[in-house]
Amino acid sequence: MRGRAVIVTGTGTAMDIGTASGRRFGPDLADLYENWTNFTQWASQAVLTSDTSFVDDEVGPPAPRPRQVFAVGLNYADHADEGGIAVPEEPMIFTKFPACISGPYDDIPLHSHTVDYEAELVGVIGRVAKHVDTADAWEYLAGLTCGQDISDRRLQVTGPAPQQFSLAKSFTGFGPIGPWLVTRDEFAAELDIEVRGSLNGEVMQSERTKTMLYPLPRIIAYLSSILTLWPGDLIFTGTPAGVGWVRNPRITLTPGDLVTTEIEGIGVMRNRCVEGHGTAARINSDA
Numbered sequence: 001m002r003g004r005a006v007i008v009t010g011t012g013t014a015m016d017i018g019t020a021s022g023r024r025f026g027p028d029l030a031d032l033y034e035n036w037t038n039f040t041q042w043a044s045q046a047v048l049t050s051d052t053s054f055v056d057d058e059v060g061p062p063a064p065r066p067r068q069v070f071a072v073g074l075n076y077a078d079h080a081d082e083g084g085i086a087v088p089e090e091p092m093i094f095t096k097f098p099a100c101i102s103g104p105y106d107d108i109p110l111h112s113h114t115v116d117y118e119a120e121l122v123g124v125i126g127r128v129a130k131h132v133d134t135a136d137a138w139e140y141l142a143g144l145t146c147g148q149d150i151s152d153r154r155l156q157v158t159g160p161a162p163q164q165f166s167l168a169k170s171f172t173g174f175g176p177i178g179p180w181l182v183t184r185d186e187f188a189a190e191l192d193i194e195v196r197g198s199l200n201g202e203v204m205q206s207e208r209t210k211t212m213l214y215p216l217p218r219i220i221a222y223l224s225s226i227l228t229l230w231p232g233d234l235i236f237t238g239t240p241a242g243v244g245w246v247r248n249p250r251i252t253l254t255p256g257d258l259v260t261t262e263i264e265g266i267g268v269m270r271n272r273c274v275e276g277h278g279t280a281a282r283i284n285s286d287a
Helices: 029-034 036-045 077-082 134-140 216-224 279-286
Strands: 006-010 013-016 069-073 092-095 108-110 119-125 141-148 175-183 194-199 202-208 234-236 258-263 267-275
Touching (some): 029 036, 119 194, 119 258, 134 141, 216 234
Parallel strands (some): 069 234, 108 267
Antiparallel strands (some): 006 013, 119 234, 141 175, 194 258
8 A cells, every 4th residue: 555565454444564563564565475474473463553544546466576476277167168178187377477467456458459357366475385285285375365367368379389378468457466465364275255257347257266176275286396486476366257258249358348356255356447558559450
């Protein structure tokens, strides 16, 4: 909030972490993840008081500078089915570049007429993770937040090989997350919460996380068997069925559209689509 880390204490009110901790923690939000265990121990004992107020447009992404941003494709069977794709035998992993990360109420710039929405649960890593067992993986999370894996489908399938997944999902503003990080202790590791995505007030996607093919602990274990996960890293866990690109008729985002992402126990993001720089040139090239 205004570039400072806070603990939300009520609707429109918060406690500034840097001030309340005597600058032991904060005010930089990204730095909290580097000392997450000590911070959460302090926060669990702190007397929460409201010393500041805020409005939605002052709220930024809860993990603003991740080293790495991973995403899982086809993690709901119905989403794989709607695309006519076989369910993967291992988690299907791709990356979003960190520069795409934006806030929960930021605009989504559109650079073509082939952009799609994907509501997702996002996990934020809180400890260095190397070769973590699935049974222990939940303890490596800082917490959970909402996300949108906005995707330019035309660029995504540009090929023939390799296809441009990472670029297609990494335009500026294509990774809104928020509005809050909710710490892992608020949830059971056997996660069962609803992920809902709406477009202009109409629900387009709705599924419970218990139907994920690869739950978040399994994803963490899989990734950490290959590379190191760092505090503040993000994992977009996959989108439910209902994306616009495979609908009949096809639905894509246009300037003025409102994309709403709501996850049970976390909160609501609202992102307005706007015309991006160079839109006319891109649309002409796509026509």
